[in-house]
Amino acid sequence: MHNGTELAVSDLNAWYGESHILHGMQFDVKKGEVVTLLGRNGAGKTTTMKAVMGMIPNRKGSVKFGSDELIQLPSNKIAKMGLAFCPEERGIFSSLNVYENLTLPPVVKGGGMSLEEIYQIFPNLKERLKSQGTKLSGGEQQMLAIGRILRTGATLLLLDEPTEGLAPVIVQQIGAMIRLLKEKGYTILLVEQNFRFASTVADRHYIVEHGKVVDMIANDQIATSTKKLETYLGV
């Protein structure tokens, strides 16, 4: 899988109980790329991430990570292959302090960042290690949620709306951090509602509607595709 495809999703279907959410999602992410899933609320972006991560029991199709098929694996095995998920609601544990939150995900592979490197990127965290995780500000919680998956050695990061509800200055910091992670060689799949933000970090964008990919726009064409995007996203 040298400079090849890191993640290949094809004909991915997923159900929550009786409701059929994903109708044959199809997309891929190349090694070292930052790719976004754009779309309206309820289009199936978060569900796609959870289905890739194995967090939705009822799913069919194919999710290939390098040459390994993930669709049958439970989520703990998927994590061990080197995928890591940062949920939209951040998932900071209130009964754990910041340090415990940061060190909770087990290291799955060599090559992850050390705590010192993570503190360099997120200096705020180092000062609050003994605080209860949920006592941090929204921005700090987001940094903690991302920071904790950088330690594990995962090479493919699934970030679900990391900028949601954050102040513009924090959004800029998150953007700078994503570009830094890309420089360090991480592959990133990003769910976003805000395509202006997405266009500052991503290589390519997939448009998701009704549980399906309906279009793909390379980031260098985004200027010429604004009209199209606005129709898709209804902004």
Added chain:
Amino acid sequence: MLFELIGIPPQALFGQLLLGLINGAFYAMMSLGLAVIFGLLNVINFTHGAQYMMGAFAAWMLLEWAGIPYWGALVLAPIIVGVTGIVMEKLLLKRLYHLDHLYGLLLTFGLALMIEGFFRKQFGSSGLPYSNPLPGGTRLSFMFLPNYRAWIVVASLVICFGTWFMIERTKLGSYLRAATERPDLVQAFGINVPRMITLTYGFGVGLAALAGVLAAPAYNVSPLMGSNLIIIVFAVVVIGGMGSILGAIITGFGLGIIEGLTKVFYPEASNTVIFIVMAIVLMVKPAGLFGTPK
């Protein structure tokens, strides 16, 4: 002297305080296991009393049938009974996690009745003696302290503190606390949550069995010893707040002492005082003293 003033002989007061402390030790160990199990499994483990009884019987069987003394049983019985808990979780309980609490409660209640019925049929309901491994005692200036009773208090404090430490202060405990909040996310970090749930149930059950072994020399080993205790323990859990580790320990010891004091000052109420406290706590703090409202 103060004691003469309130008209209670110090012997009686301290004697009842010690009994209260011992009852409290059992309430604390039992509600601790229930709290750990409920936190992660969302199951109200009504089999807990039967598993406590199984611990006492396991100690009795180890002694009578295999000649293994009390101190060996203290280690072996919780492991044996814990393994039966693991089997029960794998075969039955895990099928209920996606359903309402009520189903877990009904299943474990039914199992408790079956287990108790089986032991009653095999061993009768009058109880079997288990000899005291620490006979004798110490005469203190204000009371006589039997060695075994002192041991129960010390052992239960060590067990409670050890469990609290493991859950609140270790890496393993941080997995447990996190999985109590968001099992799906913890599993997506690469932790085998289903296995953790199984082991946690086994641990909680082992804790009940350990309490049972401690109880064997102090009370008779009898098939109904658990069902007598479990009703009070559930009241303790309601007062402390379901799912709080420290709450379970403090409330357990506290209520044991309150019960003991009631026996001194107003014996008529000693069987009901815990339930009166429960009613008052529910009126003031419906989630329990240490619980967080959901």
